[in-house]
Amino acid sequence: MGRDSRLGPPQTLHESALLFDAESADILKKMVGLGVTSGQTQRFDLRTKAGRGKEVYVQVVAVPKKNDSGEVTGFFGTIQDISERKYAELALHTRAQQQLLVATLGRLALSAASLDEVYAEAVSVIAQGLSVEFSNVLVLEGPQKSLVLKAGIGWKPGWMGQPVGDTQQQTHTSSVFESHEPVIIHDFSEEPQFIRSELLASHGIVSSVDVLVGGLEKPVGVLGAYSTTIRHFSADDASFLQGVANILSAAAERHWTNQRLSHMALHDSLTDLPNRSLLTDRLNVALSFAHRHNQHIALLFLDLDLFKHVNDVFGHAMGDQLLKEVARRLSGCVRAEDTVSRQGGDEFIVALTGIQNAQAASVIAEKILTVITTPFILEETEIILGVSIGIACYPRDGKDSETLMRNADAAMYVAKQLGRNRYQFYAPAMNMQALDRLTLESDLHRAIERNELFLMYQPQLSLSTGDVLGLEALVRWQNPSRGLVSPGQFIPIAENCGLIVPIGNWVLETACYQHARWVAQGLTTGTIAVNISAHQFQQTNFCERVSDVLSRTGLQPSLLELEVTEGVVMQGVEQVLYKLNALRELGVHLAIDDFGTGYSSLNYLKQFPLHRLKIDQSFTQQLLNDQQSVAITKAIIQMGHSLGLDVLAEGIETHDQAVHLQSLGCDAGQGFLYAKPLSVVDCEGYLRATP
Ligand SMILES: Nc1nc2c(ncn2[C@@H]2O[C@@H]3COP(=O)(O)O[C@H]4[C@@H](O)[C@H](n5cnc6c(=O)[nH]c(N)nc65)O[C@@H]4COP(=O)(O)O[C@H]3[C@H]2O)c(=O)[nH]1
Structure with a gap:
């Protein structure tokens, strides 16, 4: 203040005014003037600068001295230093303001459409709450972990959205990442261990306080407040900043969780492709x-x-x-x-x-x-x-x-x-086909109960002797409105809708029953081959069902041959092996149907207890005009023999095909050359006529 205290208490208004800076002296004079005109005691607070710029608060009480006629002739009074109380009050006020700001930010964070909106509000909250000219949110981004200026107040245009450093450089921000504690710098020039970032240097920043914006898996970034004049940021300032940072980290977590959830809702979890x-x-x-x-x-x-x-x-x-x-x-x-x-x-x-x-x-x-x-x-x-x-x-x-x-x-x-x-x-015709598929499926549902299914039997012969080795049962469907439907049409549909299991069971039972009758009549000593589809074979009680059918129909197990495709036996090798062994124990024969069209692995085939490989008719039919088919057929026959299996060629239509197959060493055959699939009556006639 501008008056020597050794002079004692001031005697005049002028002397009193010398105690204060110009602004407060002015207020003092005005208040005393008011006391003169009103004749009332004046009580007021003044703020003024003490030595080294420190602010001092005083309370002035000026009591008017009056003469006998009531005129104010002077003042006596007191000037009391109330700085401590005033600072406490101010601090309380600041805290209350800051709490209000944090609460407002918290509410916004819940309703904001984007994280950027929350970041922008956060920097303005910091600027208000700490009365600073500069504030920012730096967010860690990319594989390089760059710190990107996401929002800020006070910075020159052009810096926003730019990388302004990383966690590797020896800066005060990297120190925040390391310690997870606030870092306060009163004066950068006195902290040479920290490299001042280009952003701070180019804006003449002298003091700073930075805190970590944490995250569940990884930190989000840092939040900072800065000043271009020396400022002693306090622990309270840092904890206000940390409060703001906590709201940001919760908002970022919520945002990422939402992003993850909506990503999951719209993408396939295995391939991450859109769903x-x-x-x-x-x-x-x-x-x-x-x-x-x-x-x-x-x-x-x-x-x-x-x-x-x-x-x-x-x-x-x-x-x-x-x-x-x-x-x-x-x-x-x-x-x-x-x-x-x-x-x-x-x-x-x-x-x-x-x-x-x-x-x-x-x-x-x-x-x-x-x-x-x-x-x-x-x-x-x-x-x-x-x-x-x-x-x-x-x-x-x-x-x-x-x-x-x-x-x-x-x-x-x-x-x-x-x-x-x-x-x-x-x-457009394809949709008609799809519709047709659907109606076919619903008709097929009633086919068994309406007795619309029946079996045809195709003889299988030895290529060398011409003896009948057995018969293959082939299912047919006689529908009143569709006429005769071929298995090529309805079996794939039955497989798709699960009807193949009851149909397959019916075929197995009917074929075994019929064959047992022919054997009993002395018409054949050969086998009856029945096609088993994948679904049927996969039933857990498949072996029991076969055994049950055999005992009910009285057919000798060795006279039953089950034909499965390569696809069926290549499904879960362990289980298949277990089932095939159980079937062998029953005494049933096993054949691989349509061999050569699938993906059999020789390694697996070696382990299976098989009796026969059936060469697919596509190879038989190409035999005379396609060298590749000849090579494949030859390889299948050799492979079958090397595994100790009998080989039968399907679809033999001509004498030349039969001769060629025989020359390749094929054991048996079946096809229109010998007989088409026959009805029960025709088959009986065929068997009677065959020696
Ligand atoms: N072009 C020509 N074809 C010949 C010749 N010899 C026989 N075929 C036909 O070739 C097919 C042989 O049966 P597959 O390969 O087991 O092929 C069968 C089999 O996979 C399936 N299938 C037939 N009956 C059943 C059954 O009861 N259950 C299951 N799961 N599938 C069956 O339907 C397929 C087709 O059966 P189909 O139409 O009866 O057709 C039969 C038969 O009629 C010939 O010389 N030339």
């Missing part, structure tokens, strides 16, 4: 865009061929790995704006947007066929896959996502029917 609902969303957006801009969209429905075998033979873990790899390869076939999605199982949908014409889709389909048929190497095992692709195009094949998906699916089904590993564009 059906994200695909539908994107497709709807793309459809309205294509509508406005006269563009085409193609939807490719993909189903992996024989993927189930991979799961069965190599296990689900390998199946999962394979699906991930398939997803990766598919994503590599399309542009970023296209969508590859997994529908579940081994089904994928690829949506190609903004294509010039429908034919452009065939280029991608070819690409997909190439990448999927390129062998996959997983855990040193080579796996070969195929894929059937159905293509539906907007606007030609459908105007909405649902129709396009349905039609692409129908086209995929046709691609599968046509022999797999190919693509097929949708045609």
Whole structure:
């Protein structure tokens, strides 16, 4: 203050005013003036600067001295230092303000649409709460763990969104990451151990306080307040800042959790590809865009061929790995704006947007066929896959996502029917086929109870002696409105809808019963072969059922031959082996049907207790004009013999085929050359006529 205290108490208003700075002196004079006119005692607080700039608060009480006529002639009074109380009051006020700010930020953090909004509010809260010119939120981003200026107050334009450092540099922020404690710097020039970042240096920052914005798995970043003049940030300042940081870390966690949840809701958890609902969303957006801009969209429905075998033979873990790899390869076939999605199982949908014409889709389909048929190497095992692709195009094949998906699916089904590993564009007739499939399925449900199924029997002969070695039972369905339906038509449908089990059981029982009768009549000593489908074979009580049928029909077990396809025995080798052994114990014969068309591994075949390999009729029929078929047939016969098995060729239609097969060493045959599948009556006649 501007008066020497050795002079004693001030005697005049002027002397009193010298105690204060100009602003407070002015207030003093005004208040005393008010006392003169009102004649009232004046009581007021003044703030002024003491030595070294420290602020001092005083309370002034000025009591007017009056003469006999009541006029104010002077003042006496007191000036009391109330700084301590005032500072305490101010601190309380600041805390209350800060709490209010934190509470407001907390509320905003709950309702904000984005994290950026919360960050922006946080820096303004810091600036207000600590009365600083500079504040910021630095967020850790990217693999390099850069600290990016996400929000700030006071910084020059151009810095926002920029990386301003990382956790590796020896700065005060890296120290925050290391210690997880607030770092307060009163004066950077006195803390040479910290490199001042370019951001701080270019703004002339002298003092700082920084705290960590923590996170459950990793820190979010740092929050800081800065001053260009020396400022002694207190522990209270740091704890206010930490309060703000805690709100940010909770908001960031909540934001990431929401992001994760919505990602999970829209993506397939195994491959991370978009799922059906994200695909539908994107497709709807793309459809309205294509509508406005006269563009085409193609939807490719993909189903992996024989993927189930991979799961069965190599296990689900390998199946999962394979699906991930398939997803990766598919994503590599399309542009970023296209969508590859997994529908579940081994089904994928690829949506190609903004294509010039429908034919452009065939280029991608070819690409997909190439990448999927390129062998996959997983855990040193080579796996070969195929894929059937159905293509539906907007606007030609459908105007909405649902129709396009349905039609692409129908086209995929046709691609599968046509022999797999190919693509097929949708045609309106395909939906009729799908409808037909459905009505066929519902008719098939009633086929057994309405006695519409019956069996035909096809003789199997020794190629060298011409003796009848046995018969193969082949099911037929005589439907009143459809007429005679071939098994090629209804067996795959029965397999898909589970009806194959009751149908298969009926066939087994009927064939065994019929054969036992023929044996009893002395008409045959050969076997009866019955086709067993995968579902039937997989039933846990399959062996008991066979044994039960044998004892009920009285058929000798060695006269029953069960024909299973390669696919059936390649499903879960351990279990199959157990079942096949149990069947052998019963005394039943086992044959592998359609051999050469599947994926048998010789290693497994060696372990199975088999009696016969049946060469698929496709090889027999190509025998005379295709060298490759000759080579395969020869190899199958040699392999069968080396495993001690009997080999039978299916579909022999000509004498030349029979001679050729015999020359290759084939043991037995069946086909139209000898006899077509025969009704019970015709078969009886055939057996009687055969010596
Ligand atoms: N082109 C030609 N074909 C010949 C010749 N000789 C026989 N075939 C036909 O070839 C098929 C042989 O049966 P598959 O390979 O077991 O193939 C069977 C079998 O996989 C399945 N199937 C038939 N009956 C049953 C059954 O009771 N249960 C199960 N699960 N499947 C059955 O349906 C398939 C087709 O049966 P089908 O239509 O009866 O057709 C039979 C038979 O009629 C020939 O010389 N030339």
